[in-house]
Amino acid sequence: MRRIVSFLLAACLLSACVKDADQNIFSNVTLHAYVPGGENIVMMTVDPTLKGNQFLNINTRQNYAYPVFANGYATLRVQKGLYIVAFDAEATYADGSVHTVRCSQHNASDLAAFVLDDSVNLELEMTLLR
Amino acid sequence: MRRILHIFLLLAATGLSALAQDTLSVNGRTAAGRDPLRLSAREWSPAAFLLESIPQRSWAEAGVDLRREDQAWLTQEGDAALQGFFRTENLHRFERSAVLMGASYERGVKRNVRWNETSDFTLLYPYVMADSVGGDLQREQYAFQGHYAGRSGDWTWGAGMAYRALHEYRQVDPRPRNVTSDFRVDGTAGRILGPYALALTLSCRRYHQLQNTAFVNPKGANTTLFHMTGLGSHFARFAGTNAYVNVRYRGNGYTAALLLQPLSGEGFQAGLRYGSLTTVRHLINQNEAPFTELWTQEVGTEISWIRRAGRRNWRITLDGRYEFRQGTENLLDNFVSGQFRNLLDLTMYRNRNGFVRLQGVWQAVREADRWSLSPFVSLPFLYAEYLYPARRLDLLALEAGTDVRWEHTAGAWLLDVSGGAGWLDGMDSSLSLSEEYTDARMRSSIRSQFGKWSDNALSTRLSARVQHSLGTAMSLYMDAALQQKFYGRSGNATFLQAAVGLEL
Numbered sequence: 001m002r003r004i005v006s007f008l009l010a011a012c013l014l015s016a017c018v019k020d021a022d023q024n025i026f027s028n029v030t031l032h033a034y035v036p037g038g039e040n041i042v043m044m045t046v047d048p049t050l051k052g053n054q055f056l057n058i059n060t061r062q063n064y065a066y067p068v069f070a071n072g073y074a075t076l077r078v079q080k081g082l083y084i085v086a087f088d089a090e091a092t093y094a095d096g097s098v099h100t101v102r103c104s105q106h107n108a109s110d111l112a113a114f115v116l117d118d119s120v121n122l123e124l125e126m127t128l129l130r
Numbered sequence: 131m132r133r134i135l136h137i138f139l140l141l142a143a144t145g146l147s148a149l150a151q152d153t154l155s156v157n158g159r160t161a162a163g164r165d166p167l168r169l170s171a172r173e174w175s176p177a178a179f180l181l182e183s184i185p186q187r188s189w190a191e192a193g194v195d196l197r198r199e200d201q202a203w204l205t206q207e208g209d210a211a212l213q214g215f216f217r218t219e220n221l222h223r224f225e226r227s228a229v230l231m232g233a234s235y236e237r238g239v240k241r242n243v244r245w246n247e248t249s250d251f252t253l254l255y256p257y258v259m260a261d262s263v264g265g266d267l268q269r270e271q272y273a274f275q276g277h278y279a280g281r282s283g284d285w286t287w288g289a290g291m292a293y294r295a296l297h298e299y300r301q302v303d304p305r306p307r308n309v310t311s312d313f314r315v316d317g318t319a320g321r322i323l324g325p326y327a328l329a330l331t332l333s334c335r336r337y338h339q340l341q342n343t344a345f346v347n348p349k350g351a352n353t354t355l356f357h358m359t360g361l362g363s364h365f366a367r368f369a370g371t372n373a374y375v376n377v378r379y380r381g382n383g384y385t386a387a388l389l390l391q392p393l394s395g396e397g398f399q400a401g402l403r404y405g406s407l408t409t410v411r412h413l414i415n416q417n418e419a420p421f422t423e424l425w426t427q428e429v430g431t432e433i434s435w436i437r438r439a440g441r442r443n444w445r446i447t448l449d450g451r452y453e454f455r456q457g458t459e460n461l462l463d464n465f466v467s468g469q470f471r472n473l474l475d476l477t478m479y480r481n482r483n484g485f486v487r488l489q490g491v492w493q494a495v496r497e498a499d500r501w502s503l504s505p506f507v508s509l510p511f512l513y514a515e516y517l518y519p520a521r522r523l524d525l526l527a528l529e530a531g532t533d534v535r536w537e538h539t540a541g542a543w544l545l546d547v548s549g550g551a552g553w554l555d556g557m558d559s560s561l562s563l564s565e566e567y568t569d570a571r572m573r574s575s576i577r578s579q580f581g582k583w584s585d586n587a588l589s590t591r592l593s594a595r596v597q598h599s600l601g602t603a604m605s606l607y608m609d610a611a612l613q614q615k616f617y618g619r620s621g622n623a624t625f626l627q628a629a630v631g632l633e634l
Contacts, residue, residue, distance in 0.1 A: 018456070018480075019425060019456045019458065019477050020458070020475075020476075020477040023476065023477060025476050025478070025517055025518055026518075058367050058464070059365060059366065059367045059459070059461060059462075060363075060365075060366050060367075060567075061366035061367070062519070062567060079476075079518050080461065080474060080476060081461055082461065082463065082464060082473075109464050109465075110464045110465065110466050111464070112464045114463075114473065116461070116473055116474050
């Protein structure tokens with residue numbers, strides 16, 4: 001009798017467990033922006049007020065602000081998911097010239113970037129606008 | 131409908147034909163079945179009726195249920211409801227076995243349902259479909275159950291099933307039509323151990339709900355439909371009025387319960403139960419893509435001591451329930467392959483709720499009168515969280531009260547009157563919502579609901595049953611129960627139930 005009760009108690013406690021207790025819902029995303037011509041981007045700023053600039057989780061519609069890119073790199077901590085990555089930015093090249101560039105690789109739901117691991121690197125090919 | 135009526139009539143007729151063997155009068159059987167000292171063990175083991183000290187008993191009743199609240203306790207269930215019902219239950223005893231059959235039919239309307247279009251909200255929350263318009267919801271439900279239990283030497287066993295079907299709909303936009311079926315099957319094995327019986331019951335559950343929502347106004351949809359994910363968050367990707375409005379819930383679960391009950395109806399009784407139910411929500415029009423999964427676990431326990439000493443009897447019970455809900459959202463891909471593939475699942479919602487309660491019954495018996503006093507103190511709690519954007523709701527309350535009951539038998543009459551009062555004190559509460567990512571209307575609704583949940587409340591109860599024997603085999607009764615709740619800041623609530631029935 002005592003054995004049966006002990007077994008059932010233990011079974012209940014073991015079963016009533018927390019699902020995915022050690023899950024990490026966030027991902028550290030490293031963005032690497034480059035221009036196909038080989039010019040180095042020293043600094044790049046995404047204008048947050050420009051409509052259409054987005055780092056958008058397509059499941060939750062949560063939009064993240066872009067940090068400043070230094071030497072072509074920027075990092076973000078976001079919830080894991082599928083993201084629309086699209087923006088126009090002002091890029092300063094190594095020679096000091098300032099250009100407007102566009103990132104449009106992942107600009108729609110069916111082109112969304114997969115951010116599923118604890119750390120993800122996204123290569124962003126920029127198009128020179130002017 | 132005709133088939134349902136036939137089943138009800140069959141059950142009622144079976145009850146009529148099988149009751150004459152009992153030596154107790156009908157009113158005596160009723161009083162035994164409603165004894166406040168007796169603990170219903172059926173919650174723990176459907177086969178427990180075999181060994182309970184309830185004589186053979188059958189009843190059928192028809193009545194109305196009314197609920198009216200100044201502010202809804204659950205916005206998602208509306209602030210008022212009116213429904214009629216018919217219920218019947220037959221318990222037949224044979225030499226070494228017993229059969230229990232029951233059926234019920236309910237039909238009515240829930241008023242001003244908001245932020246929910248899904249049936250069985252309390253089972254499926256937070257994963258329901260919602261909108262900001264809402265409205266009245268018509269409902270119709272029927273349920274059947276049948277159990278058989280037997281005894282062979284010191285061994286007992288039982289088997290049974292229960293089925294519930296629910297249909298809810300609305301005839302103005304947005305127009306949900308929800309069809310639910312809920313099926314359970316159970317088996318029990320037990321052993322008599324001296325003055326006690328130990329029983330282990332295992333049951334399986336299969337749940338299904340098909341939800342179709344339509345807009346027929348030619349001017350277009352009057353609201354967006356949201357797939358809620360907890361504390362005001364929702365699956366924004368599938369919000370809309372067209373492609374994602376048809377949903378299927380599929381649930382599978384099991385329960386294991388262990389019950390120790392005294393054969394004599396007095397002594398120590400204990401029960402322990404664990405249940406698990408996993409419900410997956412599918413998008414029907416998207417190749418049945420599963421996009422959320424809710425895992426609900428429940429642990430319940432009860433320990434009682436019953437003492438019968440003739441004229442002075444008492445019972446003390448400590449019971450509790452703990453429910454743990456975990457909601458998982460599936461990250462579906464971008465439909466490039468023509469179907470949504472599940473790439474990753476994230477457990478984003480957790481809800482822990484339950485109560486611990488201590489209650490006692492003290493009973494005085496004097497010839498044709500039975501007086502009882504039933505004080506209780508209870509500690510209900512609720513802790514819910516959504517991981518990101520972070521949302522959290524904490525509630526802890528203390529409730530205490532007492533009921534007084536008087537049962538009187540005089541000739542062919544049985545009178546059972548009870549009244550009581552309780553005080554609910556919202557001891558500790560906090561709510562934190564993500565301002566930026568929660569729709570302002572949802573935020574307002576949750577805050578309003580939280581205000582009521584954390585409020586203090588005085589509740590009063592009054593109920594009466596008048597029963598009159600019509601010969602030796604039948605009694606006619608009338609039941610009425612009125613409950614009122616007076617909240618500090620959230621208005622009042624009234625619950626009324628009235629029924630007339632036949633006891634056989």
